[in-house]
Amino acid sequence: MRILDTAPGAKVLALGHYQPSQVVTNDDLAKTMDTNDEWIQSRVGIKERRVAPDGETLEDMATQAGGKALAASGLSAADIDLVIVATCTLESQIPNASAVVAHRLGIDSPGAFDVNAACSGFCYALAAADAAVRAGSATNVLVIGAEKLSQWLDWTDRSTAVIFADGAGAAVVGPSDTPGIGPVVWGSSGDKSEAIRIPDRHDSLRQEGQTVFRWATTALHPVAKLACERAGVDPSELAAFVPHQANLRIIESIARKLGADNAVVARDIVTAGNTSAASVPLALSRMLERGEVRSGGLALILGFGAGLTYAGQVIEIP
Structure with a gap:
């Protein structure tokens, strides 16, 4: 073989x-x-x-x-x-x-x-x-x-x-010819998995908002920094930071702690709401369409939510 x-x-x-x-x-x-x-x-x-x-x-x-x-x-x-x-x-x-x-x-x-x-x-x-x-x-x-x-x-x-x-x-x-997607940093906090759940097939989505807020604003900025580190990128080099659009206060907290002062921060949640797995590509695509970011720049994307799971990587903007 x-x-x-x-x-x-x-x-x-x-x-x-x-x-x-x-x-x-x-x-x-x-x-x-x-x-x-x-x-x-x-x-x-x-x-x-x-x-x-x-x-x-x-x-x-x-x-x-x-x-x-x-x-x-x-x-x-x-x-x-x-x-x-x-x-x-x-x-x-x-x-x-x-x-x-x-x-x-x-x-x-x-x-x-x-x-x-x-x-x-x-x-x-x-x-x-x-x-x-x-x-x-x-x-x-x-x-x-x-x-x-x-x-x-x-x-x-x-x-x-x-x-x-x-x-x-x-x-x-x-x-x-050269990598345009950086190494993923991913993980989970299963001990908090009940914070966002649908109890059974006949029920609706339930969320413990304060539990999720505290977790997101304390546990995720180190993940964002590690994704940059593994990609060999300093946060100051980012053109965009596109986190999951969960809550505007969470977005701004992570962005501030990340220190990506030159990056355009996605705030798609204001007019799109929280669209779960759709939120990161939806936000970045809309940013590109509106001319807020340019092709070839670097974007840090960061997903987080039920599970509680998280994942992030640096990508080249198409």
Whole structure:
């Protein structure tokens, strides 16, 4: 047996995103629960969020985002040989979203699997795609983070209903002469896994907000710094910092402790809400679309959430 040469590196070739058209404002929520715009903004930083209508599925949103990333990459469906969907909100666990989305996009017979690491899911999936390309198991990979959290919420519970939203973000990963995706730093704090949970298939998402807030604002900035260190990048060299869009106060706390003073910090949560595994690619794609960051710069992405899981890596912006 002869081991074939594999790619020295992998990089993100393109990004894409999708949001449902239905906007739900804080004032809309105040009509159905004991809350108001000032209360929501002061605690989580959200002004509005997007919610998919009943007829729009998670797979629909994933297909839209994946199709945009594929078109932006300049590749065809025939060039993709692996599809990974990061999600924790499928209506049904079988079939998986990745095979369905691949078929809809005309991608013939790819490897296809889903990743459930909740809000860390996209970063986990990106690490898997990076490893697959470098090992020669895949040539080009479509990685999608997609969530329809609205179907798992109790819309009378202001501790969750004001936070979570729907959407999808995607990336195409391909081979590169030099690495464009840094080593992943990942882990979990399973002792706190009950802090974010859906107790059973008939229940809705529940969250212990203060537990999550304390964990995120104390445990994650060392992870962010280590991801930079392993990539050989000083935080001052970052063009962007794109953490999971969990809570504006959490985002600003981690950014301040990271010391990435020259980086544009993603604050997509203000108008997109918390979209779990979709939030990192959705935020970065929107930043690129608005011209807030430029191709070729370095971005630190950092996912964290239920599990409690976390993962981060430095990537070159496509």
